[in-house]
Amino acid sequence: MSSVEAVASPCPLDAAIGPDDTGGHRIDIDDPAGFSTRRLCPIRHGYHQHPMMQTQRLAELARSLMKTRQCRFILPGTTDASKFDHRSRPQDGRGIDEVFERIEEPGSWLALYNVQTDPRYRALIWDILGSAGAVLRGSERPGEARGFIFISAPPSVTPFHIDRENNFWLQIRGRKTLNVWDHTDRVTVAARDVEDFIVTRSLENVRLTDALRPRAHVLECGPGDGAYFPSTSPHMTRSEPAWVTPGDGVSISFGVVFYTPLTRRHAYAHAANRMLRRVGIEARMPGECDWLDRAKQPLGMIGMATRRLRGLPVPSGF
Structure with a gap:
């Protein structure tokens, strides 16, 4: 998701994160007291019934986002183990209206990136986060939030990758299999590869192999299902045609992603670790020791400031 950068939606000033006005749509967590933003948690939600999540409204949103290159199209032949490569225009030259007219054709795939740039969807994102209630304190x-909507017709995949934000992943329509690996699983993604992604946005060495598949948590999701998973959790999705019936052949999912003071502290710790490794010091991963992460933050801030002075890009999340 994070490969396309845009201004994130800041937390509304003095906004209380709580279920005060959800309009009947909300996130439900079975055990709020046991919830942690540091681990995977299946959830239920009511946003599959929200008017702004219906196909017609999403087509309208896509028309506006095409103008700013926020619609993304996956390359033909992509598998779950492929490099997560997508383009801002369909490879076959279709316009966005034709894309939606043919959206139920097998293998169709469209993503709407950074939908928080639309004020209506920015408000929806904060409604969703607000409905999670006291678990986000x-x-x-959340300090900033973004939204990513994936629309596809099976057989379709979103390849294996990691993101820099925490994620409330909501299945809106159709069915999809979500595979998530623990964000602390260094067999699945090595520490240096997480650092490369956080600091430079590189996913070059983040690759799925058959040996990693049994390490995943597998969630079969239909409308109203979903999951929360932390920043840098490896994940991928697949939708197979077995559930498709005439008039019901599109899968839609919505990733509501956000940064927190903790994700920012960890990002700076990753930047500090990268600097320490260059002088031969093998540093502990962020999240293993809170006081050490706090101590690394000034060094990480110096590292990212140095990148800016050198004219190198600084990704979001810092």
């Missing part, structure tokens, strides 16, 4: 309170 203190260092786990």
Whole structure:
């Protein structure tokens, strides 16, 4: 998701994260007391019934986002193990209206990136986060949020990758299999590869192999299902045609992603670790020791400031 950068939606000033006005749509967590932003948690939600999540409204949104290159199209022949490569124009030259007219054709795939740039969807994103209630407090309170909507017709995949934000992933329509690996699984994605992604946006060495598949948590999701998973959790999705019936052949999912004070602290710790490794110091991963992450933050801030002075890009999340 994070390969396309845009201004994130800042937390509304003095907004209370709580279920005060959800309009009947909300995130439900079975055990709120046991919820942690540091681990995977299946959820239920009611946003599959929200008017702004219906196909007609999404087509309208896509028309506006095409103008700013926020619609993304996957390359033909992509598998779950492929490099996550997508373009801002369909490879076959179709316009966005034709894309939606033919959206139920097998293998169709369209993503709407950074939908928070539309004020209506920015408000929806904060409604969703607000409905999660008291589980998002203190260092786990969202500071910025973004939204990514994936629309596809099976057989379709979103390849294996990691993101820099925490993610409330909501299945809106159709069915999809979500595979998520623990964000602490260094067999699946090595520490240096996580650092490369956080600091430079590189996914070059983040690759799925058959040996990694059994390590995943597998969630079969239909409308109203979903999951929360932390920043840098490897994940991928697949939708197979077995559930398709005439007039019901599109799968839609919505990733509501956000940064917190904790994700920012960890990002700076990754930047510090990268600097320490260059002088031969093998540093501990962020999240293993809170006081050490805090101590690394000034060094990480110096590292990212140095990147800016050198004219190198600084990704979001810092």
